[in-house]
Amino acid sequence: QITLKESGPTLVKPTQTLTLTCTFSGFSLSTSGVGVAWIRQPPGKALEWLALIYWDDEKRYSPSLKSRLTITKDTSKNQVVLTMTDMDPVDTGTYYCARRGGGIRGKPNWFDPWGQGTLVTVSS
Amino acid sequence: DIQMTQSPSSLSAFLGDRVTITCRASQNISNYLNWYQQKPVKAPNLLIYAASSLQSGVPSRFSGSGSGSGTDFTLTISSLQPEDFATYYCQQSYNTPITFGQGTRLEIK
Secondary structure, eight states: OOEEEEEOOSEEOTTOOEEEEEEEESSOTTSTTOEEEEEEEOTTSOOEEEEEEETTSOEEEOTTTGGGEEEEEEGGGTEEEEEEOSOOGGGOEEEEEEEEEESSTTSOEEEEEEOOOEEEEEOO | OOOEEEEOSEEEEOTTOOEEEEEEESSOOTTOEEEEEEOTTSOOEEEEETTTEEOTTSOTTEEEEEOSSSSEEEEEESSOOGGGOSEEEEEEOSSSSOEEOOOEEEEEO
């Protein structure tokens, strides 16, 4: 059974740096084709993809947030960490991590399963 | 960026109705199109991947299709059940940035 779970602060102040950890089980991030993504959802709004890290350590970021984001992996701990700098109230929302399923790059792929999400509020 | 446009944004239907949700991509994405269902305060759940493949465990009343143009896709629920009332999102995985549609909220009439 594959599971993912997000952890991190529930409240951060404006300008602070957010660090979120995704701890997963049931798969290895060293297996070809596998990746872990971060996606967020402001209250009452749509899903927004943030970042993705692949099995070979290639990283992709949302262009609009690239300057603020860093994604890393620790294969031995089965964890993926996302940091987001200079937090603002508009960054308030639920942050999800999800496993990238499907094939190697160049093949259809999808997010499944997702973690339960963690609500992050940005407020002074 | 590839823009994903869903229609309608919201939809009211009766139990047992056949419902179709449309997703249009701003460029050809082949079959790199996925559908998710999200219920309130829950994480999204994968329904359909690669445009028309049913995810394991998902009821067969859900189906997905593409027009062949690589830009127009549909999600169909053949006979609405009470547990189907939720928000549905399409998502393209053709290239990064990965993008989602704005969502379609399906409500009980």
